[in-house]
Amino acid sequence: MSSKKVRFTFSTASVTEPLVYQLGHEFKVVTNIRMADVDEKIGWVILELIGNEAEIIKSLEWVSSKGVRIDPLEGDVIAG
Amino acid sequence: MSYEIALKCRECGRKFELLAIYSCEFCFGPLEVDYDYDQIKAKISKESIANGPSSLWRYEDLLPCDTSFKVDIGAGFTPLIKSQSLAKHLGLKNLWIKNDTVNPTWSFKDRVVSIAIARARQFGYQDLACASTGNLANSVSAHAAKAGMRALVFMPDDLESGKVIGSLVYNPILTMVDGNYDDVNRLCTELAASNNWAFVNINMRPYYAEGSRTLAFEVAEQLGWRAPDHCVVPMASGSLFTKIWKGFKELQHIGLINNLDTRMSGAQATGCSPISKAFQEGTKNFVPQKPNTIARSLAIGNPADGYYALKVMEETDGSAEMASDAEIVQGIKLLAETEGIFAETAGGVSVACLKKLVESGVISTDEETVLFITGAGLKTVEAVVDNMKPAIMISPKTEEFMDQFNKLK
Numbered sequence: 001m002s003s004k005k006v007r008f009t010f011s012t013a014s015v016t017e018p019l020v021y022q023l024g025h026e027f028k029v030v031t032n033i034r035m036a037d038v039d040e041k042i043g044w045v046i047l048e049l050i051g052n053e054a055e056i057i058k059s060l061e062w063v064s065s066k067g068v069r070i071d072p073l074e075g076d077v078i079a080g
Numbered sequence: 081m082s083y084e085i086a087l088k089c090r091e092c093g094r095k096f097e098l099l100a101i102y103s104c105e106f107c108f109g110p111l112e113v114d115y116d117y118d119q120i121k122a123k124i125s126k127e128s129i130a131n132g133p134s135s136l137w138r139y140e141d142l143l144p145c146d147t148s149f150k151v152d153i154g155a156g157f158t159p160l161i162k163s164q165s166l167a168k169h170l171g172l173k174n175l176w177i178k179n180d181t182v183n184p185t186w187s188f189k190d191r192v193v194s195i196a197i198a199r200a201r202q203f204g205y206q207d208l209a210c211a212s213t214g215n216l217a218n219s220v221s222a223h224a225a226k227a228g229m230r231a232l233v234f235m236p237d238d239l240e241s242g243k244v245i246g247s248l249v250y251n252p253i254l255t256m257v258d259g260n261y262d263d264v265n266r267l268c269t270e271l272a273a274s275n276n277w278a279f280v281n282i283n284m285r286p287y288y289a290e291g292s293r294t295l296a297f298e299v300a301e302q303l304g305w306r307a308p309d310h311c312v313v314p315m316a317s318g319s320l321f322t323k324i325w326k327g328f329k330e331l332q333h334i335g336l337i338n339n340l341d342t343r344m345s346g347a348q349a350t351g352c353s354p355i356s357k358a359f360q361e362g363t364k365n366f367v368p369q370k371p372n373t374i375a376r377s378l379a380i381g382n383p384a385d386g387y388y389a390l391k392v393m394e395e396t397d398g399s400a401e402m403a404s405d406a407e408i409v410q411g412i413k414l415l416a417e418t419e420g421i422f423a424e425t426a427g428g429v430s431v432a433c434l435k436k437l438v439e440s441g442v443i444s445t446d447e448e449t450v451l452f453i454t455g456a457g458l459k460t461v462e463a464v465v466d467n468m469k470p471a472i473m474i475s476p477k478t479e480e481f482m483d484q485f486n487k488l489k
């Protein structure tokens with residue numbers, strides 16, 4: 001079992017779709033949402049994905065193909 | 081003496097031990113240092129600060145580290161300069177310039193690294209690491225050299241030569257990564273997780289970020305213990321911006337300043353402006369961006385403190401602006417020609433955004449404003465080299481010079 005903490009950013013096109021819910025159904029991955037903020041134009045969710053590593057990677061590729069941006073929880077580690 | 085008492089989650093308020101951690105176990109929110117302000121208030125005074133050293137260590141009671149571990153190459157207590165010509169040019173009656181270009185490695189990053197390295201030594205780390213587009217790399221390399229620690233510095237492989245040499249000279253282990261920002265981020269997150277390093281903006285981040293508060297402490301002290309009406313601050317991750325505001329609030333809380341009515345406005349480059357764009361669109365949910373700007377020091381597409389910066393703008397009735405590459409160059413030149421200060425691209429962003437804020441009426445002519453200039457120009461000569469008036473070229477003959485000189489008039 002491994003776990004990955006990520007931030008999803010939804011665009012206007014993807015913000016109304018139940019993508020986190022679908023991700024949990026399409027893949028053997030448990031989604032654990034910790035923080036989120038969504039409005040009509042854009043939204044983000046910080047969540048933990050728990051499952052086997054290959055399955056997590058597959059699920060992230062899938063959600064990315066739906067137009068969701070995936071970032072590490074920390075934001076950019078690189079600084080000025 | 082340090083009065084830090086815990087790390088506190090900025091979202092849920094849960095408290096954690098003072099360890100090398102940065103995010104809340106429960107809600108994943110970022111952690112921030114919490115202090116015993118009653119004790120600080122009892123101990124600190126304007127006099128005790130005035131009697132301290134001419135560096136940021138004069139605020140030691142407000143810093144999150146045991147100062148016996150400090151590594152002092154002279155960061156902080158930089159000049160606050162009253163602007164005459166730039167103020168007049170912009171139509172402002174009361175403009176100050178906080179000139180942080182004169183820090184030991186010529187940027188404000190010496191403030192955050194001073195705290196990060198002291199805390200890292202206190203934790204017992206041997207290695208100080210960072211991922212940087214230049215300024216942070218310079219500062220980490222220099223401070224580690226002074227402390228006899230190993231510096232591990234990661235950079236994209238296409239940076240200005242001033243920033244590369246400005247790191248290499250201190251003999252760090254410098255790694256230039258052939259990849260985009262996302263690649264560098266991913267690599268460094270992995271390396272940080274699998275090595276026992278003090279990574280200044282990962283596991284040291286709660287302590288590191290506190291160093292930026294010293295800019296607020298200095299400005300207030302230099303103004304005679306009061307806060308200005310308006311601050312214009314360059315933003316990359318947004319940390320500096322939020323911490324200057326935190327610093328002013330703390331000074332008010334411990335009674336060193338009375339009124340606090342400062343408006344905080346942020347400055348970004350148009351080619352990397354997730355925070356300013358969100359502000360202008362009226363949302364706190366910024367969209368991460370792929371940076372494309374000459375202001376490499378501000379080219380952070382997914383700003384860790386972007387959300388908090390937007391909250392500070394809301395709280396203080398502040399604003400946000402952005403400047404194109406051409407405007408950045410004009411800003412650098414305007415500051416140099418009016419104030420004799422040669423800033424790097426981030427300074428050009430600050431000047432250009434201040435100009436826009438005044439022109440649009442966000443900053444009124446009589447607001448006492450502090451402009452933060454956070455890095456020096458010799459680091460980014462590439463940005464301006466093609467935009468200078470050419471030198472007079474002659475052979476060593478008086479007539480030739482006079483001839484050319486007379487043409488100028």
Ligand SMILES: Cc1ncc(COP(=O)(O)O)c(C=O)c1O
Binds near residue numbers: 215378
């Ligand atoms: C010169 C300069 N100014 C301002 C900033 C803004 O820093 P922050 O990430 O705290 O917003 C940086 C670095 O990132 C910088 O190098």
Ligand SMILES: [Zn+2]
Binds near residue numbers: 105
């Ligand atoms: Zn929390």
